[in-house]
Each structure stands twice: as C-alpha cells, then as structure tokens.
Amino acid sequence: MTGPLSLISVLLTFFLAGGLWVGFSLFAIGIISLETFKNIKVDRFLAGDIWGTATAVELVTLPLFILMGEILFRTRLSENLFSGLAPFVRRLPGRLLHVNILGCTMFAAVSGSSAATTATVGRITITEMRSRGYDDKLIMGSLAGAGTIGFLIPPSIPLIIYGVLAEISILDLFIAGIIPGLILAAMFMIYIGFVSILHPQLTASAGPSTTLYYKMLALSKLLPTILLITLIIGSMYLGFASVTEAAAIGVLGAAILAAFEGQFTINIVWRTLLGTVRTCSMIGLILTGAMFLSKAMARLGIPTDVANGIESMDLGPFTLILLLMFFYLALGCFLDGLSTIVMTLPVTLPLVVAAGFDPVWFGIFLIVTIEMAQITPPIGFNLFVIKSLTGHSIMRIAAAAVPFCGIMVLLVLLLILFPELATWLPKSIR
Amino acid sequence: MRKLIYILDIICLFGAAIASLGCLSLAVMLIVEVITTSFLSYSQPWAVEYSGYFLAAILFAGSGWTLGQGGHIRVNILLQFVEARGLRLADLVMSFCALILVVYITSAVSENSLRSLQLGSVSYYPTRTPLWVPQAVLALSWIFLCLGLVARSLRLIMGLPSDKSDESLVE
Numbered sequence: 270m271t272g273p274l275s276l277i278s279v280l281l282t283f284f285l286a287g288g289l290w291v292g293f294s295l296f297a298i299g300i301i302s303l304e305t306f307k308n309i310k311v312d313r314f315l316a317g318d319i320w321g322t323a324t325a326v327e328l329v330t331l332p333l334f335i336l337m338g339e340i341l342f343r344t345r346l347s348e349n350l351f352s353g354l355a356p357f358v359r360r361l362p363g364r365l366l367h368v369n370i371l372g373c374t375m376f377a378a379v380s381g382s383s384a385a386t387t388a389t390v391g392r393i394t395i396t397e398m399r400s401r402g403y404d405d406k407l408i409m410g411s412l413a414g415a416g417t418i419g420f421l422i423p424p425s426i427p428l429i430i431y432g433v434l435a436e437i438s439i440l441d442l443f444i445a446g447i448i449p450g451l452i453l454a455a456m457f458m459i460y461i462g463f464v465s466i467l468h469p470q471l472t473a474s475a476g477p478s479t480t481l482y483y484k485m486l487a488l489s490k491l492l493p494t495i496l497l498i499t500l501i502i503g504s505m506y507l508g509f510a511s512v513t514e515a516a517a518i519g520v521l522g523a524a525i526l527a528a529f530e531g532q533f534t535i536n537i538v539w540r541t542l543l544g545t546v547r548t549c550s551m552i553g554l555i556l557t558g559a560m561f562l563s564k565a566m567a568r569l570g571i572p573t574d575v576a577n578g579i580e581s582m583d584l585g586p587f588t589l590i591l592l593l594m595f596f597y598l599a600l601g602c603f604l605d606g607l608s609t610i611v612m613t614l615p616v617t618l619p620l621v622v623a624a625g626f627d628p629v630w631f632g633i634f635l636i637v638t639i640e641m642a643q644i645t646p647p648i649g650f651n652l653f654v655i656k657s658l659t660g661h662s663i664m665r666i667a668a669a670a671v672p673f674c675g676i677m678v679l680l681v682l683l684l685i686l687f688p689e690l691a692t693w694l695p696k697s698i699r
Numbered sequence: 700m701r702k703l704i705y706i707l708d709i710i711c712l713f714g715a716a717i718a719s720l721g722c723l724s725l726a727v728m729l730i731v732e733v734i735t736t737s738f739l740s741y742s743q744p745w746a747v748e749y750s751g752y753f754l755a756a757i758l759f760a761g762s763g764w765t766l767g768q769g770g771h772i773r774v775n776i777l778l779q780f781v782e783a784r785g786l787r788l789a790d791l792v793m794s795f796c797a798l799i800l801v802v803y804i805t806s807a808v809s810e811n812s813l814r815s816l817q818l819g820s821v822s823y824y825p826t827r828t829p830l831w832v833p834q835a836v837l838a839l840s841w842i843f844l845c846l847g848l849v850a851r852s853l854r855l856i857m858g859l860p861s862d863k864s865d866e867s868l869v870e
Binding site: 324328546557 | 790792804
C-alpha cells in the first residue's frame with residue numbers, strides 16, 4: 270500500500286468512525302492528502318473544484334426530480350395508488366401485499382428517492398393491511414424490499430450521481446435500469462405469492478368481488494400518475510426531451526396535479542421547497558466532497574496504484590466482480606448507498622472498466638448492490654422510514670427484510686451471468 | 700447565548716430561503732425554456748448558464764439550515780456505544796473539526812470570488828456575467844454553513860439538543 274493510500278484509509282476510518290459528517294470527511298481527507306504529498310496551492314484547487322461541481326449543468330436534473338418527488342409526496346398519491354391497485358390484486362396469492370410492490374414501482378417512476386417511495390406507499394398500505402389482518406413481518410419486508418426499487422426505476426437520484434461521477438449518459442443509465450427494476454419487482458411478487466400459498470394464514474381473505482364499473486373507477490384515480498409517468502419517461506425515451514427538460518416537465522405535471530387537489534397553498538409550497546433544499550444540501554455536500562477527493566486521489570496516482578495492485582493478483586473478471594459484490598455488501602452495513610458510491614467509485618470504476626465491463630452495466634450492478642444497504646442495519650434509511658411508520662425496532666424490520674435482501678442478491682447474480690439484462694435496452698434504443 | 704443561537708438559526712433559515720428561491724427560479728426558468736423551445740422556437744440565452752448558478756445556491760445556501768435539521772449524513776455506528784456525556788464531547792470535537800474545515804473552505808471560495816472581481820473575469824456565455832457575483836453567493840452559502848456549525852457547537856456547550864429532525868425524504 271502506498272503512503273497516500275495508507276493515509277487516506279486511516280483518516281477515512283478515523284473521521285467516519287468518529288462521527289464527522291461524510292461530506293466533511295471527504296473534503297478533509299482530500300485537503301490533508303494534497304497538503305502532505307503535493308506541492309500545489311490546495312485552496313485554489315479546492316475553490317475551483319467546488320465551483321465546477323456546484324455549477325455542473327449535468328447535475329441540474331437532481332433538484333428538479335427531488336422537487337417533483339417532494340410535490341407528489343404531499344398529494345393524495347398514496348391513497349390513489351392503494352385504491353387504484355387494490356381491486357386488481359385480490360385474486361393473486363398474497364393479495365394486498367402486491368400493492369406494496371406495484372405501488373412502489375409506480376411511485377419510483379415519478380420519484381428518484383427510495384425513502385420517499387417507501388414513505389409514500391407505506392403510510393397508507395401498512396394501516397390498511399394491518400386492519401385486514403395481514404402478517405406484520407410480510408408487510409414490512411415487502412415494503413422494505415419494494416421501496417428500494419426507487420433506485421433502479423428512472424428517474425433515480427443515485428443513477429444521476431453515478432452518471433455524473435462516471436461521466437456517462439444519465440439517459441443510458443435510466444434506460445438500463447428499467448428491465449432489472451421490473452425483474453426485481455416480479456421476483457418480489459413471485460416470492461410473496463409462494464409464501465402466501467405455503468402459509469395462507471399470513472394473508473387475509475380476498476373479500477367481496479368488485480364490479481367492472483368499480484374497477485374502472487379505481488383505475489381512473491391512477492390516471493394522473495400514469496399520465497405523469499408516460500409524460501416523463503416517454504418524452505425522454507422517444508427523444509422529445511432531454512433528461513433536464515423531462516425533469517422540468519415532471520415538476521410542472523406534479524404541480525398541476527397538486528393544484529387540482531388543492532395542495533398548492535403557500536405553506537405547502539414553502540415546506541416542499543425546504544424539503545427539496547434539505548435533500549439537495551445533503552447530496553451537494555457529499556457529492557462535492559467526493560468529486561474533490563476523487564481528483565485529489567487522481568493527482569496522487571491512487572487509482573492507478575490500486576489497479577496495478579489488483580492486476581498483480583491476476584484475478585479473472587468474474588472473481589473481481591464477485592469480490593466487489595461482497596465488498597459493497599459489507600460496506601452497505603456501515604455506510605448509506607450514496608456515500609458508498611461516491612467514496613469508492615474513483616477506485617473501483619477504473620478497475621471494472623479495465624477488466625472489460627461496461628460502465629453502464631456496472632452502474633446498474635452497483636445500484637442493486639447498494640440498494641441492499643437501504644435495508645441492512647444499522648444504517649438503512651428505509652428501515653428508519655418503516656420504523657417511523659410501524660413503531661417496530663430496526664432489527665425486527667431488518668429481519669423481515671432478509672428474504673427480500675436475498676432476492677436482490679439473486680438479481681445481482683443474474684446481472685453478472687446475464688449482463689444483457691442491463692445493456693440490451695440502452696443499446697437497442699440508441 | 701440563547702439569543703445568539705436564535706439569531707444564527709434565523710440567518711441559516713435565511714440561507715435556506717435563498718436556496719428555495721433558487722430552486723423555484725430554476726424550475727420556472729426551465730419549464731419556460733421547455734415551452735418556448737417547443738412552441739416558439741426560442742431559447743432563453745441565459746438558461747444554461749443561470750441553471751448552473753441556481754444549482755450552486757440550491758446545493759449550498761441551505762446547508763447551514765440542513766445541519767440544524769440533522770439532514771447531513773454521518774456514521775454513528777461507534778458513537779451509539781458511547782455514554783451520553785462522552786457522546787456530547789465527541790460531537791463537540793467533531794463539530795469543531797468541521798468548523799475549522801469549513802472556515803478553510805469558506806476562505807478559499809471567498810478568495811476565488813475576490814480574484815474574479817480583481818481580474819474582471821466574466822462568463823463565456825453571451826450574457827458575460829461578472830463571475831464574482833455568483834461566486835460571492837457560493838461564498839455566502841459556505842458562511843451560512845460556518846454559522847450553522849457555530850450554532851451547533853454553542854448548543855452542545857450549553858447542553859441543548861444539537862439538531863432537530865422533521866419529516867424528511869433524505870435518501
């Protein structure tokens with residue numbers, strides 16, 4: 270291990286374990302390493318770098334998609350998702366539990382945040398299913414698992430961050446995430462179906478059948494959401510709008526939806542904007558810190574050193590990717606997904622690309638892997654969201670999410686064995 | 700001392716209001732851009748440039764307020780095993796470390812803005828905006844973060860709760 274890499278590893282452990290905020294830790298390590306090993310004007314380099322990242326045009330989509338999610342979070346979307354989807358799943362084994370999966374998949378298509386997806390869908394489904402006698406463990410597990418789909422289905426904030434850091438097309442990443450996202454949702458539904466057939470006591474009875482008129486009425490409640498999804502995703506994929514324009518259209522659509530529901534008061538707008546600012550500030554600090562550290566590491570030659578070190582171990586591409594999978598799974602137990610991406614990417618991406626992997630594929634692989642970090646204790650944001658909704662302990666919710674975590678591992682293995690799952694769609698659309 | 704903390708909180712909230720205004724302006728500007736380019740074949744010449752400046756304000760002006768809301772990410776895995784008094788001390792030490800770091804960064808970005816003013820640097824977009832203006836907003840944003848850290852440190856010294864949490868969609 271080289272001097273700079275040793276120093277960075279020690280400082281990173283010290284700062285993070287000591288409780289220094291992740292963004293500050295990244296800045297501090299970058300500054301200390303450059304001051305120690307390089308004879309440059311670090312303050313000028315730092316100021317230029319912060320200015321460059323803070324005004325990077327490719328990041329403009331970030332606040333817009335967050336704003337859209339915040340607006341929709343405050344509408345009656347969660348109620349509409351439940352009443353719109355419930356009549357269509359009553360015959361499936363597992364019944365209303367599928368609303369968790371389908372609701373999260375739909376909300377994920379209009380929100381980039383996994384925690385927002387979990388909170389929006391969970392705040393209505395948990396109460397409804399509990400009152401009907403569904404098993405608490407299955408309710409929480411399915412919600413925890415399905416909430417993470419928000420990372421894969423576009424517009425996804427982690428995919429935007431990955432695209433900016435890896436300097437690859439965000440649209441390609443958005444397209445690449447669709448098939449794995451839908452496969453993951455299908456796998457969750459199949460699992461729920463099997464468990465419900467094996468243990469029927471875990472779910473409630475189907476309840477009375479509904480008329481076609483009622484079903485159509487229920488579906489009409491979903492119409493605005495479906496329109497919004499079509500507008501955003503359709504405009505991007507059909508080439509009518511860039512990702513930024515699609516995000517602006519999304520904000521407009523969400524605002525119209527909120528206005529129709531009478532959710533456009535000054536107070537709600539203020540809280541919506543503050544919610545957006547809070548999330549953007551959190552991401553901004555980590556992202557600029559990571560971009561600075563990544564450039565500092567490049568100046569110190571660390572990615573090359575690590576790549577040479579790994580190369581000398583003569584690992585095959587398959588072994589390398591399996592090692593990375595375990596590395597990210599372990600890291601996910603201690604760090605949140607976003608921090609994991611920004612801190613490791615400067616080192617891991619060159620390795621993976623040198624081993625012959627497609628950076629778009631690696632983005633999807635990475636996102637699925639860090640999705641698990643959302644539902645593994647002690648730092649899993651979705652666990653905290655579900656805790657606030659159910660009142661159960663983090664460990665109990667995490668235990669309920671274990672089977673769904675296992676399904677995600679299965680998806681990662683599928684992605685390794687069949688990389689076309691992520692690469693086929695972007696290649697065929699482009 | 701409580702009055703000082705209150706004033707610092709108000710200043711940080713003012714920073715969040717600037718960020719919110721930036722967010723609103725960005726959304727409105729880009730919605731107008733989509734409409735004008737689609738239907739009137741007209742593109743606002745400042746749209747790309749100013750979206751970057753608005754972004755800088757959105758990402759940083761509310762950072763001090765976000766800190767007070769407990770919105771920035773930190774790893775508490777080891778700290779949860781420390782007893783309350785030790786935890787407060789560790790928090791105070793890390794808040795001081797963060798404050799030193801942020802003062803350094805603030806001085807670097809402020810100097811950058813001053814340098815642009817002295818050199819008369821302007822943007823390479825048609826508007827030829829003097830760069831020191833948006834850079835000064837960025838420097839001001841880092842000052843808000845400094846003040847947020849000062850408020851946090853004072854709270855810890857006085858034995859008050861260091862931050863508060865509200866409904867959050869944080870990733």
